[in-house]
Amino acid sequence: xxxxxxxxxxxxxxxxxxxxxxxxxxxxxxxxxxxxxxxxxxxxxxxxxxxxxxxxxxxxxxxxxxxxxxxxxxxxxxxxxxxxxxxxxxxxxxxxxxxxxxxxxxxxxxxxxxxxxxxxxxxxxxxxxxxxxxxxxxxxxxxxxxxxxxxxxxxxxxxxxxxxxxxxxxxxxxxxxxxxxxxxxxxxxxxxxxxxxxxxxxxxxxxxxxxxxxxxxxxxxxxxxxxxxxxxxxxxxxxxxxxxxxxxxxxxxxxxxxxxxxxxxxx
Numbered sequence: 710x711x712x713x714x715x716x717x718x719x720x721x722x723x724x725x726x727x728x729x730x731x732x733x734x735x736x737x738x739x740x741x742x743x744x745x746x747x748x749x750x751x752x753x754x755x756x757x758x759x760x761x762x763x764x765x766x767x768x769x770x771x772x773x774x775x776x777x778x779x780x781x782x783x784x785x786x787x788x789x790x791x792x793x794x795x796x797x798x799x800x801x802x803x804x805x806x807x808x809x810x811x812x813x814x815x816x817x818x819x820x821x822x823x824x825x826x827x828x829x830x831x832x833x834x835x836x837x838x839x840x841x842x843x844x845x846x847x848x849x850x851x852x853x854x855x856x857x858x859x860x861x862x863x864x865x866x867x868x869x870x871x872x873x874x875x876x877x878x879x880x881x882x883x884x885x886x887x888x889x890x891x892x893x894x895x896x897x898x899x900x901x902x903x904x905x906x907x908x909x910x911x912x913x914x915x916x917x918x919x920x921x922x923x924x925x926x927x928x929x930x931x932x933x934x935x936x937x938x939x940x941x942x943x944x945x946x947x948x949x950x951x952x953x954x955x956x957x958x959x960x961x962x963x964x965x966x967x968x969x970x971x972x973x974x975x976x
Contacts, residue, residue: 723749930943
């Protein structure tokens with residue numbers, strides 16, 4: 710695929726503050742670029758922004774930072790995907806919020822609304838990855854876990870709950886791993902934008918969601934979960950050995966297949 714676009718949405722809940730953000734990452738035969746727009750969790754602003762950013766181009770995959778599962782209803786319980794990224798891993802990279810908690814249910818609702826608008830207004834392509842939750846290429850992202858999986862010793866960064874994803878983002882941008890992941894996913898292109906210019910917390914989260922969607926689009930990713938939803942992580946080759954060993958231990962304690970490894974395809 711010589712050119713294409715993916716979407717990442719950082720799902721917010723505020724009707725007054727622009728704490729939601731959408732990132733469209735585009736590639737051509739020669740370049741990679743992205744655009745990020747913030748919005749409030751209120752209609753019609755949310756719907757209009759999603760429709761505007763996604764208009765006029767096929768979207769290969771879209772990733773949302775919020776709990777979603779097939780049917781896009783309210784989940785309301787603690788999921789395998791959340792347990793997989795909490796047990797043993799929490800001291801290193803933090804944890805996802807629980808879909809059973811009130812804030813998790815609220816985020817679930819707003820994520821579902823974002824999905825609904827994107828599917829309605831965009832040319833979102835069919836799901837071709839191995840753990841689909843819909844006929845369209847819709848997946849769940851969790852930026853701090855996605856980032857933490859790629860850090861050799863996350864404990865050394867002394868990240869706190871409130872700044873964990875920003876600390877992880879800055880570290881991985883500074884050491885070149887985010888650039889390496891982009892170049893690995895879409896080789897042979899020039900990156901037209903500057904990663905260091907992404908400084909807003911919500912912009913960063915939306916960008917990492919777009920990278921999550923890019924991994925799904927290329928077919929190189931890891932996912933954890935089950936029928937209650939799958940959270941997508943970086944390709945196996947980008948996950949640090951210590952985090953991978955803990956993921957495998959966690960998967961061994963789940964009753965079904967909770968760990969999925971996808972192999973890449975060429976774009």
